[in-house]
Amino acid sequence: MAVQTGQGDPGRTLALLWGKVATPKRGPRHAIGSDEVIAAAVGIADADGLEAVTMRAVGNELGRTAMSLYTYVLSRDVMVDLMYDSVHAEVGEVKSGASWQKAITRWCVQLRELYLRHPWLLDVSSARPVLGPREQEVLESLLRILATASLPLKDRPAATSALFSVVRGAARQAVEARSAVTEADAEWWAARGQALAEAAPDFAERFPESTAIAAQQRKGGGQPWIRAADQAFTGAVGLLVDGIGQRVAVKG
Amino acid sequence: MAVQTGQGDPGRTLALLWGKVATPKRGPRHAIGSDEVIAAAVGIADADGLEAVTMRAVGNELGRTAMSLYTYVLSRDVMVDLMYDSVHAEVGEVKSGASWQKAITRWCVQLRELYLRHPWLLDVSSARPVLGPREQEVLESLLRILATASLPLKDRPAATSALFSVVRGAARQAVEARSAVTEADAEWWAARGQALAEAAPDFAERFPESTAIAAQQRKGGGQPWIRAADQAFTGAVGLLVDGIGQRVAVKG
DNA sequence: CGGTAACAGTTTACGGCGTAAGGAGTAAAT
DNA sequence: ATTTACTCCTTACGCCGTAAACTGTTACCG
Numbered sequence: 001m002a003v004q005t006g007q008g009d010p011g012r013t014l015a016l017l018w019g020k021v022a023t024p025k026r027g028p029r030h031a032i033g034s035d036e037v038i039a040a041a042v043g044i045a046d047a048d049g050l051e052a053v054t055m056r057a058v059g060n061e062l063g064r065t066a067m068s069l070y071t072y073v074l075s076r077d078v079m080v081d082l083m084y085d086s087v088h089a090e091v092g093e094v095k096s097g098a099s100w101q102k103a104i105t106r107w108c109v110q111l112r113e114l115y116l117r118h119p120w121l122l123d124v125s126s127a128r129p130v131l132g133p134r135e136q137e138v139l140e141s142l143l144r145i146l147a148t149a150s151l152p153l154k155d156r157p158a159a160t161s162a163l164f165s166v167v168r169g170a171a172r173q174a175v176e177a178r179s180a181v182t183e184a185d186a187e188w189w190a191a192r193g194q195a196l197a198e199a200a201p202d203f204a205e206r207f208p209e210s211t212a213i214a215a216q217q218r219k220g221g222g223q224p225w226i227r228a229a230d231q232a233f234t235g236a237v238g239l240l241v242d243g244i245g246q247r248v249a250v251k252g
Numbered sequence: 253m254a255v256q257t258g259q260g261d262p263g264r265t266l267a268l269l270w271g272k273v274a275t276p277k278r279g280p281r282h283a284i285g286s287d288e289v290i291a292a293a294v295g296i297a298d299a300d301g302l303e304a305v306t307m308r309a310v311g312n313e314l315g316r317t318a319m320s321l322y323t324y325v326l327s328r329d330v331m332v333d334l335m336y337d338s339v340h341a342e343v344g345e346v347k348s349g350a351s352w353q354k355a356i357t358r359w360c361v362q363l364r365e366l367y368l369r370h371p372w373l374l375d376v377s378s379a380r381p382v383l384g385p386r387e388q389e390v391l392e393s394l395l396r397i398l399a400t401a402s403l404p405l406k407d408r409p410a411a412t413s414a415l416f417s418v419v420r421g422a423a424r425q426a427v428e429a430r431s432a433v434t435e436a437d438a439e440w441w442a443a444r445g446q447a448l449a450e451a452a453p454d455f456a457e458r459f460p461e462s463t464a465i466a467a468q469q470r471k472g473g474g475q476p477w478i479r480a481a482d483q484a485f486t487g488a489v490g491l492l493v494d495g496i497g498q499r500v501a502v503k504g
Numbered sequence: 505c506g507g508t509a510a511c512a513g514t515t516t517a518c519g520g521c522g523t524a525a526g527g528a529g530t531a532a533a534t
Numbered sequence: 535a536t537t538t539a540c541t542c543c544t545t546a547c548g549c550c551g552t553a554a555a556c557t558g559t560t561a562c563c564g
Contacts, residue, residue: 011447018451027511028559055551067552068513076551123377128428129444133452136459143461153468157480158487161425162418165488169417172377192381195263199270200385207388209395216405228409235410236417242498243491278532279540307522319523320542328522 013078017085017132032062034072038082042118045083050120053080084124085132090114094141100149100248101241107142108167108237115171122172146244155247162240170233177225265330269337269384284314286324290334294370297335302372305332336376337384342366346393352401352500353493359394360419360489367423374424398496407499414492422485429477 015021016034040061045053055066055076073079091114094107115121142163146156180189196203204211217228267273268286292313297305307318307328325331343366346359367373394415398408432441448455456463469480 011443011450014444014447014451020451024511026509026559026561028513030512054549056549065514067515070552071512125375125424133458136462140459140462143465147461153464155487157465157469158484159491161421161484162488162491165417165421166414169413169420173413176381191263192266195266198263199266199272206385207392209399210388210392212405213395213409217409232410232413235407236414239410239414239495239499240491241495243493243495246494246498247491276532276540278530278538280530280542282541306520308520317543319544322523323541 012074013081014131016073016078016082019133030071032064032072034082036062037069037072038079038086041079042083042087045120046118050080050123053083053120080124081128081131084121085134087114087118087121088132088134088138090117091134091138091141094145096145096148100145101245103145104142104149104163104241104244105237107145108163108233111138111164111167112171112174112233115168116174116178119171119175122168122175149244149248151244151248155244159240159244159247163237166236166240167233170229170236173232174226174229177223177229180225181223264326265333266383268325268330268334271385282323284316284324286334288314289321289324290331290338293331294335294339297372298370302332302375305335305372332376333383336373337386339366339370339373340384340386340390342369343386343390343393346397348397348400352397353497355397355400356394356415356493356496357489359397360415360485363390363416363419364423364426364485367420368426368430371423371427374420374427401496401500403496403500407496411492411496411499415489418488418492419485422481422488425484426478426481429475429481432477433475 021034037058041053041058044057044061053076055069058079059066059069069079073082091110094103094110096103098106139160142160143156146159151159179185200206217224220227273286289310293305293310296309296313305328307321310331311318311321321331325334343362346355346362348355350358391412394412395408398411403411431437452458469476472479
């Protein structure tokens with residue numbers, strides 16, 4: 001009579017995340033595990049984006065029906081949560097031997113590389129609380145760096161939040177810049193540029209500062225958007241590292 | 253015979269954004285304009301989130317069918333783009349009379365308030381290029397501040413990107429914190445906390461730094477998440493302002 | 505050993521989505 | 535008066551996530 005599904009919702013998901021699923025006593029053995037499910041889903045997301053990760057597509061990838069996935073993941077949303085945590089295992093530990101400035105930079109670079117490898121991560125809301133152990137480990141390693149830098153405890157949440165946001169934002173910009181290089185997209189961009197010139201002929205007068213930046217970025221030749229995105233990332237991290245340095249100096 | 257729809261896609265959308273739509277010569281007059289459409293859509297998004305903004309819902313709001321909207325907006329995606337730009341008109345101009353530090357802070361606060369008023373903005377990918385005049389104006393006003401601060405031109409993209417990202421990230425955190433106060437959500441969080449304790453009983457040993465932060469944030473009483481989010485925002489902006497200050501000082 | 509409970513995986517179906525296609529009515533141009 | 539360009543409607547299609555009910559498999563229990 002007891003509600004056996006109940007609000008098992010948070011519990012079951014967290015158990016999956018933290019590897020605490022009790023293998024059932026009866027019934028047929030699982031032909032696959034939830035690991036295979038999320039690996040297949042990650043593969044699809046890497047190839048075709050998060051929106052291509054439908055239950056039917058993932059099931060098909062595994063030679064199974066869409067509905068069979070519900071024995072593993074409970075809903076598409078938690079499947080995405082599991083995917084999200086899963087790939088965070090790829091972020092390596094940052095050795096704190098180097099200067100804390102370099103360690104922070106290295107952490108940012110590694111996280112950005114993760115986002116570039118798995119752009120669909122940026123489509124998963126970052127507002128959720130940290131759910132899984134892999135993501136938590138990434139956060140913890142940053143906090144360790146900040147601790148060894150002897151940044152005051154009260155400044156660490158702000159620094160963490162800022163670094164996360166900046167890496168995410170820069171990664172977004174970089175992903176967009178890279179996709180704009182594709183031939184089809186380049187064509188679209190050209191059409192867009194012309195359309196913008198027609199729709200807003202007074203753009204340069206209305207937005208002189210923006211125009212100056214754009215002109216400056218076009219000067220380098222090559223692939224301006226990609227270079228601009230990379231420089232924005234490096235520069236933004238540098239700004240934050242300097243800002244953090246002042247808090248450290250004040251305290252120490 | 254000529255393709256009359258063609259790839260009018262970028263053109264038409266930009267024309268709508270920049271207010272360059274030629275009123276048609278023939279046929280019945282529009283009972284409404286695209287302004288009303290996006291206003292209705294914004295209303296729905298404010299009340300129930302972006303996912304509630306379906307063509308059928310917006311049409312219904314206007315006493316019209318879903319399909320009739322396609323005479324105004326071409327697709328749901330561009331409708332969202334129009335919504336996005338539209339609300340950016342609410343961000344006021346920041347007077348550059350005060351110190352540039354205060355001006356930057358003021359700009360961040362205003363943008364964050366916009367995000368708190370319209371949380372669905374955070375569900376719109378920020379990777380897109382700037383499309384509309386209102387969003388462009390917000391960007392331009394930040395660039396003006398950076399210019400009066402005499403930050404070197406080459407540092408401005410990074411500073412802009414960092415400030416945008418930080419405001420967005422902090423706003424996400426703040427929105428999440430505010431929604432966690434709702435009674436239903438608080439209940440879910442409690443259940444989640446207990447489930448986490450069961451799933452990861454060794455949490456404190458595995459993640460000592462994270463645990464220390466959490467303990468520190470719980471100390472203040474009241475609504476720790478909201479306060480933590482607000483402090484993270486203020487602190488993150490402060491870090492960036494300090495970082496920018498160093499570039500200005502080096503140059504000046 | 506047989507019966508039954510717990511489980512995996514299937515088929516079918518539902519309501520919702522964005523939007524393509526085509527038709528009815530309306531207002532300006534010819 | 536006719537044509538043309540337009541708005542708005544109805545209908546329909548192919549997707550989506552997932553509820554419900556069913557079939558078949560495995561392990562425990564008497």
